[in-house]
Amino acid sequence: MRSTPGNHKEISKEQLMSDFTTRPEILGTFGVVTSTHWIASAVGMSILEKGGNAFDAAVASGFVLQVLEPHLVGPGGDMPAVIYSAKKGKVEVICAQGTAPAGATIEHYSGEGLSIIPGDGLLATVIPGSFDGWMLMLRDYGTMSVRDVLEPAIHYAEHGHPVLPRVSATIKGLAGFFEKEWPTSYETWLPGGSAPEPHALFRNPVLAATWQRIVTEAECAKGRENQIEAARNAFYRGFVAEAIDTYLKTAEVMDASGSRHKGVLTADDMASWSATIEEPLTYDYHGWTVAKTGPWGQGPVLLQSLALLKGIDIAAMDPGSADFVHTVVEAMKLAYADREVYYGDPSFATVPMDQLLSDKYNDERRKLISSQASMMLCPGKLPGYETQYDLTVEMLAGMSGTGAVYEPTMSHLTEKRGDTVHIDVIDREGNMVSVTPSGGWLQSSPIVPGLGFCLNSRAQMFWLKPGLPTSLAPGKRPRTTLTPSLALYEGKPTLAFGTPGGDQQDQWQLSFFLRYVHHKQNLQAAIDMPLFHTSHFPGSFYPRTSQPGNLMIESNIGSDVISSLAAMGHQITPADPWTVGRLTAARRDADGLLRAAATPRLMQAYAIGR
Template sequence: MTEFTTRPEILGTFGVVTSTHWIASAVGMGILEKGGNAFDAAVATGFVLQIVEPHLCGPGGDMPAVIYSKKKDRVEVICAQGPAPAGATIEHYTAEGLKLIPGDGLLATVIPGAFDGWMLMLRDYGTMSVRDVLEPAIFYAEQGHPMLARVSDTIKGLADFFEKEWPTSYKTWVPGGAVPAPQSNFRNPVLAETWKRIVAQAEARTGREEQVEAARDAFYRGFVAEAIDDYLRDAEIMDASGSRHKAVLTGEDMANWRATIEPPQTYDYHDWTVAKTQAWGQGPVLLQSLALLKGMDIGAMDPAGPDFVHVVVEAMKLAFADREVYYGDPAFSQVPTGHLLSDGYNHDRRKLIGAEASHELRPGKVPGYDHQYDLTLSMLSEMSGTGTVYEPTMAHLSEKRGDTVHIDVIDRWGNMVSTTPSGGWLQSSPVIPDLGFALNSRAQMFWLKPGLPTSLAPGKRPRTTLTPSLALHQGRPTLAFGTPGGDQQDQWQLPFFLRYVHHKKNLQAAIDMPLFHTSHFPGSFYPRTSSPGEIMVESNIGAGVLDELRRRGHKITVADPWSVGRLTAARLDKDGLMRAAATPRLMQAYAVGR
């Protein structure tokens, strides 16, 4: 029996691209048509998303990717998460009178990592030139692209603030003093010139890899870094703290950093193996949730019923509680991931999932980590703000939220990419003069209390929420998936994956099903608040399900139908058939393929 879906599941054998914007997906498919591979297509798609979804990602942001290279025959992670600058010490920030790092402005900026990550992907896995992958972004920045209504609304909500406090952003986003109207043709000619100059400097060298290295040098040790350094040396701007602050990032910080390739964190769930980033990202919470749920009969539950929602939410609460105590940059602190994913640990933790909704943060105790456990809970009790701010935001100025984007690509050779670029949104910090883009605000994920895995320190990666996924079925790379959404990313990916694995939904049907998430634990974004026991559920799950969840003690916030999550996914079958799907929510994401 054919399942009803909002869109068809895309099928093909040549290649598939799915992303959070239709133009970007079309660009990625165009790269495949020109003979590029999945990595070339992902890079071009990523740069275009910076243009068409500037409220969600930008050149000054960050980018993790989980990839499978057919040539190398292994799954790897590209970490393009820039670390804290050399001057980013707890002492400096507390001397500024801060208890939390602001959610925007210059103090929140870490080294911009996305560009180097894209170039590393292009150099080591791609086949095309710097010009090939940047030309689509140059076109849309120079010739224009349709202004999304959400981008227009974001700019409108911030226009007065930009004019008063961030004049460089006002010049870029309110050209001629008028907020761009929805569906108007918007251009960013300054950014187009930046990319053209990068291409020109790359082509001053011979050889594809040499040109990629020249592009990296131009950004991190050349004119881009110089422009950033020149601006930050004197700029002192207003941020979410209500005060003006100077940056700590310098050109020297940028010059001394490179993106890296590292092994993924994996977990075996029935006949699937799910690959995520290590614990410098939140990815292992999905693996911990799977470890808890492996001992339950998920397949016997109605995938849109109260038992399913309750059990999945309660498992996520436990996994995210452990995130707060144990996750952080493994280069700075030992993360007990093996213990957190072990059968014995999860056998005991699973007993905490009862018939009623939990309203307490309940991290597990890992031997040897008692001090860290106590210190984290003590700090969180001191910072016990309530209310939900679970995505990047400038709520002190506007209700317009930032977020993230996502890309999945599979090519005819079997290469696969799942990547979740983010940061450097138009609302994160002022536009750098002569470059046409803003820096990121990722440092807000650090705590200003010493002794924690997520305590601010120079050179440390913030514990990002960016969490792309790649899954192997019976050892064969099969499924790439992900979503924007801050702390919700793994919360939306988990029910999607469970419904796909246990209930045999096709990709589009699994994406279309009603989504939910909890704000039970402290958010990763300023002002780091939580709402214990609260879950948000799309109303189309049904009044009966909502009533039963309330009876079990969940505090329900009912969301409009088709308003939660921006999932995309792509699959490669054993026989070579490819599948792809994208959420209908917000009417932006699209899957293409043939």
């Protein structure tokens, strides 16, 4: 009998590095869908069964996740996607990361008495981007109608879905705050004054009505594409934008700063914004080409880590050993340090990615990886960027806060923190989607009256210090942590993968990818292996703290490994087995065989296929 995470002690370290897996790797030829919730995976598969393609399936799954995991994602959030269209024959990025409103200036926020942007409330809000991103994906790559992809989400919002225990716990933990400070959220999440119990059916009829109205307005237009445009207009230039604008004109609510603030987002901000399609940033590694978002997201840190590790014989290391963990963590510390100095919206700042990914640069940086854990944040200093480097180092040196960061939610962290979801889809035509929707969690800000959803808190990733790539400015994208991945093998689109987890997303993806590439495990085996990450660098989320030298690692890696890592100087935070990371992955072999897998952690992610 195969063991499950519920009786993890039966699974030895040796088994986890063998063919033993907690679940089978899913195999098929028709299509595969894997996501962070079994219902979303089933919905995506049902779309494929009805004749939709991978893009249709991803859109439908994405909307359903807004209902099923409202503590992790909502309609007011954002999303990037890395996709491959068999028809176009190319990999592209959909950027649905909303920008800062026109009123979001450093002067305004400083005038509110802030030195750091709160992690929730109305000042933390940027333009909600995910709806336009989903509609862009549907219009340009999908085949189905607005009704087709929204009907499953409408059903679960209107008729109910079984509440995840973590959703119940999150709402219960916030009940007093909602009742006192965010009454619209109290009305939505505690109908009748009580939080939903785990596994009880929960409904959000107001959200269902919002989506149904969008469908109705869309169907006033003739033709699929015109209906999609009508839906976009309803959200960004119609009744949704009007409701948000009306609410924000007068609302003044409590946020993480301990004070009440008004937001700056307006209907005009929403009306002038739309999602975009971009070229991916790529890096070649041992026959693979990994495609990520640009430096407006943190995705390039995975590419930088690969550039550092390409000069090290990772294949010769035991993937569950202290040497493997140490080497990977030290490389990530260097890559994330560069993120702090150089990454940002390239529409506002020149980001030297060519230099950061160059062999010359990484050959020198690699020399900083020693046999002992680094306790210093060590960004590289590039010619021509000295002022930017000095400003960043000075600011980070002046930060006094250390300790746990504001997110992500995993079972070893508080229930009140937000996080993210993830979806991977591959269809029989070879279309591929890797998408990481997030934001607009029920913890982010109050429910907008009449809409049934709240806005995001992505602005907390900006700094209120001028002169940095991530300084707050109107029209700028925050440097998101959302980072889906798509990899080509020998030039052929092959692997879609990703995970929720804030700053940890690329860390968990990196160890998964290295184990998969170098140690020939199947997808499920690579996902099942014990995971680890560091909070060595400043977090992207309020209150932007760090833990120098920190290494959180699942204890089922083995006490001998943990002792060796401690002897190397790592500040170990042991995590319970099966509590770190929420990876999913899907693959298409050259002969058309499809594969998929999902993490057993938290007992809710599932892969489906045939």
